[in-house]
Structure formats: C-alpha cells, structure tokens
Amino acid sequence: MDSILAALKEPDLAEGLRPTWEPSLATFPQNARPSLLDPAVIEISREWCGLGREVDAPLRMAADRIAGNQGLCRLLWNINWQVFDSSHSLFTQTTAKLAKWPQLTAALGDQAGLFYLLSALDFAPRLRAYHRLLKIPETVTRETCQQVCCFCGNYQQAHGGKLGVFPSQHRWLRNYVRDNIYVRLGRLEFWARPYKGEATVFRHRQSGATVALAEEGACFNAEGYMDELAHQQSRGPNWTATLRITPDAVRGYPITPWGKAVRREIELASADWDRVLTRDDPVYDLHIPSGGNMGLDKVVDAFRRAHQFFRAQFPTRAGVAIVCGSWTFSPLMAEVLGTDANLVRFAREVYLHPLASTGPESLWFVFLQDKFDLATAPRETRIQRALADYLSQGHVWRNGGMFFLTDDLERLSTQHYRTQWPAIQKQFAL
Ligand SMILES: CC(C)(COP(=O)(O)OP(=O)(O)OC[C@H]1O[C@@H](n2cnc3c(N)ncnc32)[C@H](O)[C@@H]1OP(=O)(O)O)[C@@H](O)C(=O)NCCC(=O)NCCS
Structure with a gap:
C-alpha cells in the first residue's frame, strides 16, 4: 500500500x-x-x-x-x-x-x-x-x-x-x-429511520390543531433560534427549554410553524392533546437530490408516493411524519429568496423548527466549494446570487428543520400548520 x-x-x-x-x-x-x-x-x-x-x-x-x-x-x-x-x-x-x-x-x-x-x-x-x-x-x-x-x-x-x-x-x-430502506420516489428521496426527536409534536383531539414543543435542554437565543457558533452566541442572552411530560399534561415551550421557539411555557392537557411525533417514532427522512425544478406539484406527488410506497411494501416502517434538516428549510429563506421561490412555497406547507447551524458550510449544495469562501463563491444562478448577497450584508446563516405529519397528506398544499396557528396563538396568548 x-x-x-x-x-x-x-x-x-x-x-x-x-x-x-x-x-x-x-x-x-x-x-x-x-x-x-x-x-x-x-x-x-x-x-x-x-x-x-x-x-x-x-x-x-x-x-x-x-x-x-x-x-x-x-x-x-x-x-x-x-x-x-x-x-x-x-x-x-x-x-x-x-x-x-x-x-x-x-x-x-x-x-x-x-x-x-x-x-x-x-x-x-x-x-x-x-x-x-x-x-x-x-x-x-x-x-x-x-x-x-x-x-x-x-x-x-x-x-x-x-x-x-x-x-x-x-x-x-x-x-x-x-x-x-432509502429510495427516490419522483423528485425526492425518503429514508425510513427513527426520528431524532428535535421536536415533540401534539395534536388536539377535537380541533386537530398541531403544536410542536422544543426538546428538553434545547438552547435558544432571544429571537427563538438555536445558536451554535461562538459568533452567533455573542448575539444575545440564551434561554433553555424544558419539557415535562406527566400522565395528566405536558408542559413545554412551543415552536411556531415558521421555525422559532417561543419563550413562554404552555401546558397541554393529556385529556385534549395526543402526542403524535416523538423521538424514535418511524419517520421518512427527506433528502433532496440536486436538479432544481422543485415546484410544489412535485413535492405533493413525492410525499404521497412515499407514504403509499412504505405502507404497501414495508408496513412496519410506515412513517408518522416526513422530516428533514437542511439549508433548504432555513427560516430565513423567504427573506433571502422572496415569497415566490419554490423552496419558500415548500416551507409554507411544512412545520419548520430551529436547528443548530454549522454556518455557511452547509451551503455546499449551492456553491459546491470545498471550503465556503464568500469572496470566490460563484454567483451564476439566482439562488447563488441571493444567498451570496445575503451573506455579504453580514447576516448569519441558519439551517432549519421541518416535519410534516403523514396524517396531514390530504391537507398538503393548504398551508395547514400556518393556517391553524392564529387560533393556537390566541388560546395560549403567545
Ligand atoms: C433545493 C433545490 C432542488 C431547489 O430548487 P428550486 O428552488 O426548484 O430551483 P429552481 O429550479 O426554481 O431554480 C431557481 C434558481 O436557482 C438555481 N439553482 C437551483 N438549484 C441550484 C443549485 N443546487 N445550485 C445553484 N443554483 C441552483 C437555478 O439555476 C435557478 O437560477 P437561474 O434562473 O439563474 O438559472 C435546488 O436548490 C437543488 O437542486 N439543490 C441541490 C440539492 C440540495 O441542496 N439538497 C439539499 C441537501 S441538504
């Protein structure tokens, strides 16, 4: 050798x-x-x-x-x-x-x-x-x-x-x-895995309202994002979420479908709320192969095919949610790409949650640089230009996570979680 x-x-x-x-x-x-x-x-x-x-x-x-x-x-x-x-x-x-x-x-x-x-x-x-x-x-x-x-x-x-x-x-x-079991179905790839538990999700028995609570010990900044890098941490005081589950109720800190944690503890009574997604539940870990052209129709088709495929072929692996953590689900996306971008339309359909970011290194899939370098990052396409401009203005990059419950597949393309949110906000005075 x-x-x-x-x-x-x-x-x-x-x-x-x-x-x-x-x-x-x-x-x-x-x-x-x-x-x-x-x-x-x-x-x-x-x-x-x-x-x-x-x-x-x-x-x-x-x-x-x-x-x-x-x-x-x-x-x-x-x-x-x-x-x-x-x-x-x-x-x-x-x-x-x-x-x-x-x-x-x-x-x-x-x-x-x-x-x-x-x-x-x-x-x-x-x-x-x-x-x-x-x-x-x-x-x-x-x-x-x-x-x-x-x-x-x-x-x-x-x-x-x-x-x-x-x-x-x-x-x-x-x-x-x-x-x-990791397959491509239409525009997207799905990997059957146990959920890592970045959020715990509850659903109201009568109204069907969905609320995600932050993980026990998750640390957020004043804006409700997760800081990981030292330069991000210097931006403001951090706070730590708790999650207490007892037979009667769960107490924890909610996350909005836009991907921010809220520093206000709420209580969900077990009589009214079911736990619908938690650590180790079977999920489809979503991966997005490169190639752009990811209109909402492609997402809807792939999500539906995925659940049908796993239920028919591997019923014991059928997932309760589709989940992903990526640059593509950054809570900043609408600000960076504008409201008409395919990725922003996609994000409106799912429930976003904060994720600890590793900085712009995670933008490898956009710039394809060994080590991210803003000065030499290519600016040939719209996504490249929008991201490079945003970073050039001194903004901190944040990745994001998301989940979409497979029980909600019929409601895909109705912005289900965001539409429900005002009622939840009102109920808990968030
Ligand atoms: C995520 C992704 C599918 C989104 O695609 P989309 O929003 O549907 O993109 P569109 O086809 O609408 O293209 C919009 C613009 O972005 C550009 N673009 C799309 N994907 C790109 C990529 N991977 N790198 C650089 N530019 C890209 C397009 O060329 C287009 O710009 P133009 O009009 O100047 O040519 C796409 O960015 C992609 O293929 N990414 C690579 C895979 C990836 O990031 N996976 C996630 C890993 S964590």
Missing part, C-alpha cells in the same frame, strides 16, 4: 487507508479485470443511472487506464470496498482518519473525477440486487439510481463541465444499500 500511494503521489493517505487495505484486497480478483472496470458492465450501469451514451467513451478510456495500472486498480477496489462493503465501525473509523479522500489529480489529471464515477456506477448492480431481495419495484430502483446522475451534475457544475463525481458524494451511496 505504501509503495502504491507513493507512486500515485498520495502518501498522506497511508494512515487513513491502512485499516481497510488488507481486508479489501482479500477479495481483489487477482487474475481478472474487476467487473466495475468492465466496459459492458459500465454501459449497463450508466444507463440505469440515467447517463447518456456520450459518456461511454470517456468512461471506457478511464476504465482502461485504471485497469492498466496495478496501483490505481487496487486503490479503486479499496475505495469501492470501503464505501459499499466495509462494516459500519470500520467505515466510521476510516473516514475519521482520512482527512481527505484521494484526489488523484497527480495520477489521473483531468480523469480524477472519473475514478469516483466508475466506483459510483457500481452502485447500480448493488442496488438492483438489494432491491430485488426486498421486492422493491424496478421503477423505484431506476429512480433511486438517478442519484449518480445528480452527483455528476454537481461535479460538472463545479469543474467546468468535466465528467466525474465528488469523493464526498460517492461515499453517500453507501446509505442506500446497507440494511436501509
């Missing part, structure tokens, strides 16, 4: 790769070209992943080049094995040690991104086999495979149209094939 990494001019990776090198190479085909470098296999996979024929020639050239170099071939095998085959603990240990995944610019120059694309294409046969096992319809497998095409779109956007996949995105593919 050391001599291979030295020859590839990637010696710094030795410590990070060492734990997986031997176990991965134990399955390396000694006397045959690995199937992930077989042009016939690649062609089938790229078709499943939604890429056009025009990529066959560059993919074949890169595959030949890697197959002809013992070191590159083994490194590709190792990286692919790490992402798709290694155990959870080994993978976590390795990613913690690998400050950066091999960039391979010295060894492959312009074809460096193709190294990861070739490994990413191996996602298709793996996902097909996994979905066959789970009896997931082939149409859903095809939709889910589109993620590789989305990853290519990101890479091309950041590399002047060059073909490839970012190493950091390549590793995400692990999540779809390992003991998870």
Whole structure:
C-alpha cells in the first residue's frame, strides 16, 4: 500500500487507508479485470443511472487506464470496498482518519473525477440486487439510481463541465444499500429511520390543531433560534427549554410553524392533546437530490408516493411524519429568496423548527466549494446570487428543520400548520 500511494503521489493517505487495505484486497480478483472496470458492465450501469451514451467513451478510456495500472486498480477496489462493503465501525473509523479522500489529480489529471464515477456506477448492480431481495419495484430502483446522475451534475457544475463525481458524494451511496430502506420516489428521496426527536409534536383531539414543543435542554437565543457558533452566541442572552411530560399534561415551550421557539411555557392537557411525533417514532427522512425544478406539484406527488410506497411494501416502517434538516428549510429563506421561490412555497406547507447551524458550510449544495469562501463563491444562478448577497450584508446563516405529519397528506398544499396557528396563538396568548 505504501509503495502504491507513493507512486500515485498520495502518501498522506497511508494512515487513513491502512485499516481497510488488507481486508479489501482479500477479495481483489487477482487474475481478472474487476467487473466495475468492465466496459459492458459500465454501459449497463450508466444507463440505469440515467447517463447518456456520450459518456461511454470517456468512461471506457478511464476504465482502461485504471485497469492498466496495478496501483490505481487496487486503490479503486479499496475505495469501492470501503464505501459499499466495509462494516459500519470500520467505515466510521476510516473516514475519521482520512482527512481527505484521494484526489488523484497527480495520477489521473483531468480523469480524477472519473475514478469516483466508475466506483459510483457500481452502485447500480448493488442496488438492483438489494432491491430485488426486498421486492422493491424496478421503477423505484431506476429512480433511486438517478442519484449518480445528480452527483455528476454537481461535479460538472463545479469543474467546468468535466465528467466525474465528488469523493464526498460517492461515499453517500453507501446509505442506500446497507440494511436501509432509502429510495427516490419522483423528485425526492425518503429514508425510513427513527426520528431524532428535535421536536415533540401534539395534536388536539377535537380541533386537530398541531403544536410542536422544543426538546428538553434545547438552547435558544432571544429571537427563538438555536445558536451554535461562538459568533452567533455573542448575539444575545440564551434561554433553555424544558419539557415535562406527566400522565395528566405536558408542559413545554412551543415552536411556531415558521421555525422559532417561543419563550413562554404552555401546558397541554393529556385529556385534549395526543402526542403524535416523538423521538424514535418511524419517520421518512427527506433528502433532496440536486436538479432544481422543485415546484410544489412535485413535492405533493413525492410525499404521497412515499407514504403509499412504505405502507404497501414495508408496513412496519410506515412513517408518522416526513422530516428533514437542511439549508433548504432555513427560516430565513423567504427573506433571502422572496415569497415566490419554490423552496419558500415548500416551507409554507411544512412545520419548520430551529436547528443548530454549522454556518455557511452547509451551503455546499449551492456553491459546491470545498471550503465556503464568500469572496470566490460563484454567483451564476439566482439562488447563488441571493444567498451570496445575503451573506455579504453580514447576516448569519441558519439551517432549519421541518416535519410534516403523514396524517396531514390530504391537507398538503393548504398551508395547514400556518393556517391553524392564529387560533393556537390566541388560546395560549403567545
Ligand atoms: C433545493 C433545490 C432542488 C431547489 O430548487 P428550486 O428552488 O426548484 O430551483 P429552481 O429550479 O426554481 O431554480 C431557481 C434558481 O436557482 C438555481 N439553482 C437551483 N438549484 C441550484 C443549485 N443546487 N445550485 C445553484 N443554483 C441552483 C437555478 O439555476 C435557478 O437560477 P437561474 O434562473 O439563474 O438559472 C435546488 O436548490 C437543488 O437542486 N439543490 C441541490 C440539492 C440540495 O441542496 N439538497 C439539499 C441537501 S441538504
């Protein structure tokens, strides 16, 4: 491994790769070209992943080049094995040690991104086999495979149209094939998981009114947002929410559907209010593949399909809510993008809640920069310009979280939670 990494001019990776090198190479085909470098296999996979024929020639050239170099071939095998085959603990240990995944610019120059694309294409046969096992319809497998095409779109956007996949995105593919049910349905992706419990949600038995209460111990600033970074914390006095649940009632601090916590404790009597979402409940963790064009019709279609899919295929995993934490659900979005933007229309339909922000790093999906740098951030599209202008004015960036209860699917596109809010405000004098 050391001599291979030295020859590839990637010696710094030795410590990070060492734990997986031997176990991965134990399955390396000694006397045959690995199937992930077989042009016939690649062609089938790229078709499943939604890429056009025009990529066959560059993919074949890169595959030949890697197959002809013992070191590159083994490194590709190792990286692919790490992402798709290694155990959870080994993978976590390795990613913690690998400050950066091999960039391979010295060894492959312009074809460096193709190294990861070739490994990413191996996602298709793996996902097909996994979905066959789970009896997931082939149409859903095809939709889910589109993620590789989305990853290519990101890479091309950041590399002047060059073909490839970012190493950091390549590793995400692990999540779809390992003991998870994580699929794309229409415009969006859904991952069946237990809820992390960022809010606890109650519903009034008669009126159907919905109120989210903040987690016990969650810390907010005077505006009702969560501060995490030191420069955010200096902005004002913080307060801490409590959540007391007894057989008769729950006492806690409400969150508005606009995503702000309110510093006023309220009491919900158990006789009137049901707990409808709490930590560890089954939910669909929402992910938004890149590609823009996310009008509300697409969201409505994907939400409905998701619940139908899980109820029909995996009834024990049917979710009580669709949840997400992202830059896309920032409470600042209307201010930044204006009220007509697709993301702002989407946000009106769901219940937002505060999330601790990691700063503008979370805007990677918009600017595709290794490390966010406002001075060099591209301003080519409307979203990029709006966000960069907002940050240039000195504003602090905040991510946001959201939930949407699956019981409310019929009410999607009626701004259900926001419409109910004035009555709740009145009842509790908020
Ligand atoms: C989230 C997302 C789907 C929202 O799309 P949308 O609001 O429907 O976007 P639209 O198609 O209406 O495009 C609006 C403008 O934003 C631009 N835009 C859309 N997605 C963009 C992106 N990922 N990066 C940069 N600009 C983007 C469009 O080009 C358009 O600008 P233009 O008219 O100057 O060309 C989109 O931003 C996206 O694809 N993001 C990448 C994936 C992502 O962020 N997922 C969440 C991960 S936490």
